[in-house]
Amino acid sequence: MKRHSCVLLRTTVRHAVVNVTVFAKETPSGLVVAGISFGIKKTLGGDHASESANGDLIRWGWLVESFLSGTGQSLLPLPLDLHGCTPFTKAVLRACRTIPRGATVSYSRLAEMAGFPRAIRAAASVMRNNKFPLAVPCHRVIAKNGGLGGFMGAVRGSPLALKQALLASEQGGPSRTKGVAGTFPGPVA
Numbered sequence: 001m002k003r004h005s006c007v008l009l010r011t012t013v014r015h016a017v018v019n020v021t022v023f024a025k026e027t028p029s030g031l032v033v034a035g036i037s038f039g040i041k042k043t044l045g046g047d048h049a050s051e052s053a054n055g056d057l058i059r060w061g062w063l064v065e066s067f068l069s070g071t072g073q074s075l076l077p078l079p080l081d082l083h084g085c086t087p088f089t090k091a092v093l094r095a096c097r098t099i100p101r102g103a104t105v106s107y108s109r110l111a112e113m114a115g116f117p118r119a120i121r122a123a124a125s126v127m128r129n130n131k132f133p134l135a136v137p138c139h140r141v142i143a144k145n146g147g148l149g150g151f152m153g154a155v156r157g158s159p160l161a162l163k164q165a166l167l168a169s170e171q172g173g174p175s176r177t178k179g180v181a182g183t184f185p186g187p188v189a
Contacts, residue, residue, distance in 0.1 A: 008049035011061040012040050015068045017169055018162060020134065022064060023049050024057050025081065031056045032081040035131040036064075038162070064134060070169060073101050075135040091115055092126040099140045102170045106144040124150075139166040 006025045013020040021041040025034040031054065035044045042049060052058075066072030076097060082090050095113035099105055105113070111123040127138040128150060139162075143149040151163035 009052035010049035011057045013064045032079045078135045092123050093136045096136050104142045139163045
């Protein structure tokens, strides 16, 4: 089966918490975010991406920068390319995007929010394979017992240390997940 090829663009955000590369592609409805990677990357899924001065992509980079710096509250304005995702995956990704900055939910709560209360492991799998970290804030999803759970987005150091650093930056201090006041009950989809 021949893979559909598209032109990928990228911009890199260098930040003290983590470097981030935002990938974009042109679609009939306009430019969309094709993926977000931790670290300075030149490829997404094996496809080379060109550094770009595209105005939308640069603006999205500024959004990520302000988000990481704590001055931007949300990455909801980023148009994500969910083409090819199953309805279940879309539901979980969209539910995760509703978790506010500084709050956390358990994997079981995320499954409920997505409308699939018994699909806890499947929801966790969607988070593990999330190609839009930060925009789909999988770092805000923790274990039911209050522990960090998993986080596979880091390219250097410990992935859990990055998850903890992201949570700490959002909660305004050292990361405390167990029993935090910021636990978000979330809407049920």
